[in-house]
Every structure is written in C-alpha cells, then in structure tokens.
Amino acid sequence: MIVVHAKARIGVVGAGAWGTALAQVLSEGQDELLLWAREPEVVEQVNQAHENRMFLSSHSLRQNIRATLDIADMAERDVLLMVTPAQHLRSCLATLPETNAAIILCCKGIEADSQLLMSEVAQEIRPDNPLAVLSGPTFAHEVAKGLPTALTLACENEALWDQINPLIAKTSFRPYFSNDILGAEIGGAVKNVLAIGCGVVDGAGLGQNARASLIGRGFAEMLRYGASRGAKAETLSGLCGLGDLVLTCSSTSSRNFSLGKGLGEGQSAETLLSDRNTVAEGAYTAPVLQRDAQSRGVEMPIVDAVCALLAGNTDPKSVVSQLMNRPLVSERR
Numbered sequence: 001m002i003v004v005h006a007k008a009r010i011g012v013v014g015a016g017a018w019g020t021a022l023a024q025v026l027s028e029g030q031d032e033l034l035l036w037a038r039e040p041e042v043v044e045q046v047n048q049a050h051e052n053r054m055f056l057s058s059h060s061l062r063q064n065i066r067a068t069l070d071i072a073d074m075a076e077r078d079v080l081l082m083v084t085p086a087q088h089l090r091s092c093l094a095t096l097p098e099t100n101a102a103i104i105l106c107c108k109g110i111e112a113d114s115q116l117l118m119s120e121v122a123q124e125i126r127p128d129n130p131l132a133v134l135s136g137p138t139f140a141h142e143v144a145k146g147l148p149t150a151l152t153l154a155c156e157n158e159a160l161w162d163q164i165n166p167l168i169a170k171t172s173f174r175p176y177f178s179n180d181i182l183g184a185e186i187g188g189a190v191k192n193v194l195a196i197g198c199g200v201v202d203g204a205g206l207g208q209n210a211r212a213s214l215i216g217r218g219f220a221e222m223l224r225y226g227a228s229r230g231a232k233a234e235t236l237s238g239l240c241g242l243g244d245l246v247l248t249c250s251s252t253s254s255r256n257f258s259l260g261k262g263l264g265e266g267q268s269a270e271t272l273l274s275d276r277n278t279v280a281e282g283a284y285t286a287p288v289l290q291r292d293a294q295s296r297g298v299e300m301p302i303v304d305a306v307c308a309l310l311a312g313n314t315d316p317k318s319v320v321s322q323l324m325n326r327p328l329v330s331e332r333r
C-alpha cells in the first residue's frame with residue numbers, strides 16, 4: 001500500500017502537450033514537479049525559460065516544474081503520470097526505475113501488436129504498482145490556461161482514489177471517481193477514431209446533421225465495443241466517453257478531427273501524417289480497433305469507414321453512400 005500525502009512527489013513521464021499541461025496544473029501547491037522529456041531542447045526550455053515551445057507554445061510554466069532527460073530520476077516519485085503516445089507506453093514503462101509509485105495512465109489508445117488497452121500493458125510490465133486512468137474532455141491548451149475542466153479518474157479501488165484525488169483536484173480541474181478502468185480507457189481510445197470521422201464530415205462539407213448522426217451512431221459503436229470488453233455503459237456515458245466524444249468531434253483543436261478534415265478535403269493520410277511531431281492517436285487505434293471488434297463479432301461500420309479512408313481505399317462520397325444504404329435496423333442495436 002502506497003501512502004500519498006498532500007506534498008507527495010509527482011512525476012510526469014512525457015512532455016508533449018498533455019504531459020506539459022498536466023505538469024502545469026498539478027504543480028500548483030507542490031514543492032517541485034518532475035517532468036521527463038525525451039527531447040534535450042524541451043528539457044532546456046522548461047528549465048531555463050519555463051516554457052515548452054515544441055509541444056505547448058505560448059504558455060508560461062511554473063518555476064517549480066523541473067524537466068529531466070533521465071527517466072531514472074523518477075525513482076523517488078510517489079505518483080507517476082504516464083503521458084506518452086499509446087504506442088510508446090510499453091517501452092517507457094519498461095525503462096522506468098524500480099518504484100512503488102502509483103501509476104496514472106493518461107494516454108488514449110490501444111496497443112497495435114497486442115490489441116491491449118493501456119492498463120493491460122501496464123499490468124504486464126508493472127504488475128505490482130497501483131493503477132489508475134485519468135481521461136476526459138481535456139484539450140491541453142485549455143487546461144494549461146487554467147480553464148475549468150472535469151474528467152474521470154478511474155482507480156482500481158476506492159482506497160487508491162482516496163489517496164490520489166487530493167493531488168489531482170485543483171480549483172479548475174475536477175476529477176470524478178470511477179472504478180471502471182477499462183471503460184475509461186475504451187472511451188478515450190474509441191472517441192479518437194470517431195473524431196477522425198467527424199473531421200471527414202466537416203472537410204467534405206456534409207453538414208451538421210451528418211456530424212450529429214455520426215456522434216450518435218458512433219456512441220452506439222462505442223457502447224457495443226465497450227460491452228464486449230467488460231466496460232460499463234454508465235462509464236462510457238460520462239466524461240471519459242460521451243463527454244470526450246462531443247469535445248473531440250466538434251473542434252479543429254483536436255488533432256484527430258483535423259486529420260479527418262484533411263481526409264475529407266481529399267488529402268491522403270500519408271501526407272497528413274508525415275512530418276508532424278504531434279500524435280493523432282486515432283490513426284493508430286483505428287486498424288487495431290477494427291481487428292479487435294471483428295474478432296469479437298462487434299459491428300462498427302463507422303470505424304470500418306474511417307479505416308478505409310485512412311488506408312486510401314475509398315473516398316468520402318462512397319463511404320457516405322455505403323453507410324446510408326446499410327440495411328435498416330433498430331436504433332437500439
């Protein structure tokens with residue numbers, strides 16, 4: 001059993017936009033927050049200029065955030081937030097030093113080779129560490145600015161929630177308890193794929209009705225897939241599912257939505273994904289989600305359509321025609 005106190009030492013692993021925004025909000029009231037970055041220039045900017053121009057420009061960071069390039073420095077931390085892209089979680093967990101820290105997973109995706117959710121990856125690599133998932137409608141730039149944000153903090157048990165929620169809750173940052181770790185993860189992973197679809201709707205000029213229809217029917221796909229993996233519908237109806245789906249499907253602030261918008265305008269995924277240093281997780285989650293859903297006998301026609309568009313196998317017009325002409329079924333299916 002870890003003992004976390006108000007001045008517990010927090011470590012954030014991953015200094016992209018989200019890791020940096022979390023460092024900013026969670027460093028309030030702390031003596032020091034340690035942020036691991038893999039880019040030497042990010043470490044230098046955070047420590048010298050108190051900013052991260054590469055991933056979260058135009059935000060001044062607290063002076064008590066200290067960046068390091070050496071992941072071994074995380075050894076003495078009581079709580080570790082893992083904020084790497086989903087496909088790199090395994091390698092980052094494997095390089096962490098020996099630690100009893102509670103691990104809070106903040107990335108949204110499914111591992112490509114294994115089809116495992118992030119908590120399943122963590123259980124393989126770090127079976128003895130207490131585990132939680134932090135997920136919800138959270139654009140990094142808004143959190144860094146201190147704008148009000150509510151999200152789900154799913155913990156493997158209530159005792160862990162009691163210990164870590166005082167470190168996460170701030171005046172503008174409000175976590176809600178859930179004991180459904182898988183549900184919290186599935187919401188975040190699936191919404192990224194659906195956000196690509198909503199971006200396509202926008203880019204191809206298909207209208208607001210189509211966007212709302214995609215959100216509604218996409219949510220039905222999320223519920224079906226979630227049920228097949230043991231997630232609770234009530235979790236998916238909350239902040240980490242429907243809440244995040246609505247946010248990400250509505251704004252070009254979302255990298256996933258923007259990727260879809262480019263596809264809808266006729267650009268190829270290859271072009272849109274080349275030369276970028278930020279992650280659009282839905283592009284990596286989509287094919288593995290499709291494979292996993294098929295193996296479980298779960299129908300996900302919108303996810304299938306996003307996969308076909310990402311692979312360059314079709315165009316928005318054909319996809320719409322195919323989706324609109326499926327056999328008529330009950331809305332409850």
Ligand SMILES: NC(=O)c1ccc[n+]([C@@H]2O[C@H](COP(=O)([O-])OP(=O)(O)OC[C@H]3O[C@@H](n4cnc5c(N)ncnc54)[C@H](O)[C@@H]3O)[C@@H](O)[C@H]2O)c1
Pocket residue numbers: 014015016017018019020037038039055083084085086088092106107108109138139140141277278279280281
């Ligand atoms: N940006 C947001 O608003 C936001 C909000 C909530 C959750 N998330 C999730 O957080 C996770 C991280 O996203 P982000 O937005 O902070 O990243 P980002 O797109 O801003 O930056 C990319 C990150 O990937 C890291 N990276 C690249 N190659 C790597 C490797 N081989 N090993 C380890 N790390 C590597 C970079 O160092 C950088 O931290 C994603 O799963 C994302 O879905 C993001």
Ligand SMILES: O=P(O)(O)OC[C@H](O)CO
Pocket residue numbers: 108136137138139140192195244247248253254255256257279280281
């Ligand atoms: O920019 P996106 O699409 O990765 O979305 C960021 C967050 O997941 C929103 O909650």
